Amino acid sequence: MICVERTVGLFVLLLFAAACSKNDGQEPSKASDVFEVPAHFPPPVYHVGEVGIGSGGFELGKRLFYDSRLSRDGTISCGSCHAQVHAFADHSSALSVGIDGNISKRNAPALTNLAWYPDFMWDGGINHIEVMPIAPLTDPNEMDNDLSELVNYLQQNTAYPDEFEEVFGSKQIDSQKILLAIAAFQGSIVSYRSKYDDYLTGQSQLSALEMDGKNIFEAQCSSCHSGVLLTDFSFRNNGLDSTFADAGRATITQNEADMGKFKVPSLRNVSLTNPYMHDGRIPTLRQVLDHYSEGIVESKTLDESLRDGLALTEAEKDALVAFLQTLTDYELLGDSRFHEP
Amino acid sequence: MKHAIKNKLVLLFFAFGILMFQACSDDDDNNIDESPSAAEGSVELKFDHVWGPAEANFELNTEYTHPATSEAITFTKLRYYVSNVVLQKSDGSEWREDQSYHIVDVASDDTNLRLQNMPAGDYVGISFTIGVDSARNVSGAQTGALDPSENMFWSWNSGYIFIKAEGNSPASVDGSFTYHLGGFSEPNSAIREVSLDFGESTLRIAPNTEPAVHLMANAARFWHGGISLNDMSNVHMPGSNASILATNFAGGFRFDHIHN
Numbered sequence: 001m002i003c004v005e006r007t008v009g010l011f012v013l014l015l016f017a018a019a020c021s022k023n024d025g026q027e028p029s030k031a032s033d034v035f036e037v038p039a040h041f042p043p044p045v046y047h048v049g050e051v052g053i054g055s056g057g058f059e060l061g062k063r064l065f066y067d068s069r070l071s072r073d074g075t076i077s078c079g080s081c082h083a084q085v086h087a088f089a090d091h092s093s094a095l096s097v098g099i100d101g102n103i104s105k106r107n108a109p110a111l112t113n114l115a116w117y118p119d120f121m122w123d124g125g126i127n128h129i130e131v132m133p134i135a136p137l138t139d140p141n142e143m144d145n146d147l148s149e150l151v152n153y154l155q156q157n158t159a160y161p162d163e164f165e166e167v168f169g170s171k172q173i174d175s176q177k178i179l180l181a182i183a184a185f186q187g188s189i190v191s192y193r194s195k196y197d198d199y200l201t202g203q204s205q206l207s208a209l210e211m212d213g214k215n216i217f218e219a220q221c222s223s224c225h226s227g228v229l230l231t232d233f234s235f236r237n238n239g240l241d242s243t244f245a246d247a248g249r250a251t252i253t254q255n256e257a258d259m260g261k262f263k264v265p266s267l268r269n270v271s272l273t274n275p276y277m278h279d280g281r282i283p284t285l286r287q288v289l290d291h292y293s294e295g296i297v298e299s300k301t302l303d304e305s306l307r308d309g310l311a312l313t314e315a316e317k318d319a320l321v322a323f324l325q326t327l328t329d330y331e332l333l334g335d336s337r338f339h340e341p
Numbered sequence: 342m343k344h345a346i347k348n349k350l351v352l353l354f355f356a357f358g359i360l361m362f363q364a365c366s367d368d369d370d371n372n373i374d375e376s377p378s379a380a381e382g383s384v385e386l387k388f389d390h391v392w393g394p395a396e397a398n399f400e401l402n403t404e405y406t407h408p409a410t411s412e413a414i415t416f417t418k419l420r421y422y423v424s425n426v427v428l429q430k431s432d433g434s435e436w437r438e439d440q441s442y443h444i445v446d447v448a449s450d451d452t453n454l455r456l457q458n459m460p461a462g463d464y465v466g467i468s469f470t471i472g473v474d475s476a477r478n479v480s481g482a483q484t485g486a487l488d489p490s491e492n493m494f495w496s497w498n499s500g501y502i503f504i505k506a507e508g509n510s511p512a513s514v515d516g517s518f519t520y521h522l523g524g525f526s527e528p529n530s531a532i533r534e535v536s537l538d539f540g541e542s543t544l545r546i547a548p549n550t551e552p553a554v555h556l557m558a559n560a561a562r563f564w565h566g567g568i569s570l571n572d573m574s575n576v577h578m579p580g581s582n583a584s585i586l587a588t589n590f591a592g593g594f595r596f597d598h599i600h601n
C-alpha cells in the first residue's frame with residue numbers, strides 16, 4: 001500500500017511539474033522540512049506534509065499547537081498537556097487538567113513518532129493522525145471548543161488568515177487546513193537520537209549495566225514493546241485490575257474479549273513520561289517493574305504472556321531501569337525547532 | 342482494501358488536479374474554455390420528507406403517531422448523508438457525480454441537491470448511498486460536506502455519523518430519543534445503497550432546462566417492523582442497532598415523480 005502511494009505520489013508530482021512549464025527547476029516545497037525518516041526506522045504510515053499542504057505548514061501547525069486560544073475560554077493549548085521537556089507528554093500528571101479545572105479521562109501520551117502510528121489514543125479509536133486533534137479540541141474536559149467556532153475565531157484573527165494563505169494559497173480557513181497544519185507539526189516530532197539509537201547505529205556503547213538491562217528487556221519485554229518504536233501497537237490487558245472502570249479497547253470494538261485492554265505504549269523517553277499506565281496510577285519506572293514482576297492481577301482478558309508475572313530479581317530491575325533510561329532523547333528535548341514560538 | 346486504495350488514488354489525483362489548476366491559473370488562463378459544453382445539463386434532486394403509509398407531510402417539532410406501534414414521536418433533528426450519486430441512462434450507461442457528498446437537513450429550507458454537468462440524454466433511474474463510503478472514513482481531514490465541523494463525525498471513534506435523528510417520545514424511558522447512526526466496518530456497517538427506478542417516467546437532461554426528480558423519504562421507517570422507543574431510544578455508536586435502524590431508514594426512500 002505504501003509503495004503504491006509513493007509511486008503514485010511521485011507520478012503526480014511529475015505531472016505537477018510538467019503542468020507548469022514556467023516554473024521549471026522549482027520543486028514544490030514540502031510542508032515540513034523538519035520531518036525525516038531515520039535510517040534505522042521502518043517506513044512511516046503517514047507521509048508528513050506531502051498532500052494538501054504547502055511550505056510553511058510546520059510553522060503554522062506549531063503556532064496552532066501552542067495557541068491557548070484554540071480552547072473555548074482561551075486557557076489551554078495542545079502544548080499545555082504535551083510539553084517538550086517531557087517528550088510531549090504531560091508534566092508528571094496522572095490525568096491532565098483541562099478547561100474549568102476538569103480532569104481528562106486518561107493519561108496524556110507522549111506525542112513522538114506519531115507518523116508511524118496505525119491508530120491513536122489508549123483505545124485506538126482514532127484512525128488517522130489528521131483527525132486526532134478533534135478529540136482534545138472538542139472534549140468537554142479538555143479544550144471544549146466547537147470546530148466551527150474555532151474556524152470563525154481564526155478567520156477573524158488579524159494574523160492567521162495571511163498565514164493560512166502562505167501555506168494553502170487562500171485566506172479562507174476551514175477545519176481541514178487547521179488539521180493538516182497540526183499534523184504537519186505533530187507528525188514531524190520524531191524521537192530517534194537517544195543513547196539507545198546511537199547504540200543501534202553503532203555510534204555509541206552501552207554500559208555493562210545498560211547492556212544487562214537490554215538483554216533482559218529483549219527476553220522479557222520486547223514481545224510487546226517491539227522493534228525500534230518499542231511497541232507492537234497491539235491492545236493488551238496488562239494485569240492492573242480484575243474489574244474494569246475503563247473498558248479500554250472494548251469501548252471501541254464493543255467486544256467483551258477487549259475489556260480492559262489498552263494500547264501497548266512506545267517506551268521512547270519513558271523515564272520522562274511518568275506516571276505510568278492508561279490512568280497514570282503507577283508513579284515510577286521501578287514500581288512499573290514491580291507490577292510486572294509481582295503485581296499482576298488475574299482477569300479473563302489478561303494477556304497470556306503476563307499470566308505468571310515476569311519474576312524479575314531486584315538486580316534485574318536495576319539493570320532494566322538503566323536500560324530504559326537510555327531511551328531518553330535529550331536532543332529532542334532541547335530541539336529549538338519544536339519550541340513554543 | 343483494494344477499493345480503499347483506489348479511492349485514495351482518485352483523491353490524490355483530484356487534489357493535485359486542483360493544485361495544478363491553481364498553480365497555473367496566473368499565467369495560463371487563456372487556454373481555459375469556460376463555456377459549458379453544449380451536451381450537458383443539470384437536475385434538481387428533491388427530497389420530500391413524509392410520515393407513514395399515508396405519506397403525511399413531515400416536519401420537525403410536530404407530533405406524529407407511529408402506524409405500527411402507536412407511539413407518539415416528535416423529531417427535533419433529521420440530518421443524513423447522501424453520497425456517491427449515480428444516474429442510469431436509457432442506453433445502460435451511468436453518470437457518476439464527482440466528489441459526491443451531500444448532507445440533507447430537514448431543518449434547512451433547502452433539502453434539494455443540485456447535480457450539474459451531466460451529459461444530455463434520457464435517464465431511467467438513480468442510486469445513491471445513505472452514509473459515507475469506507476474510504477472517506479479512514480482518509481484523514483476532509484472538507485465540504487465531509488468537514489467534521491458539520492458535527493457529523495465522531496471525534497473519539499473515528500468515522501462519520503451517517504444519520505442523525507433526534508427528538509422526543511413519551512414511549513422512551515427518558516422521554517427522548519437520539520439516533521446517531523454510522524459504522525463502516527463489518528459486521529456492523531451502516532452504509533446503505535438505495536436504487537430507485539423511474540418506472541414509466543424519464544428524466545430528460547438537456548442544456549438550459551431545469552428538470553427536478555422528486556424522491557420521498559419516510560421518517561416513520563426508523564421503527565419499521567414495530568420497534569418500540571421503549572426498547573431503542575439511544576443509539577450513538579456503530580453496532581447492530583445502528584445497522585438495523587440504517588437499514589430501516591434507507592428502505593423508506595421511493596421515487597415519486599419527475600418535472601422535466
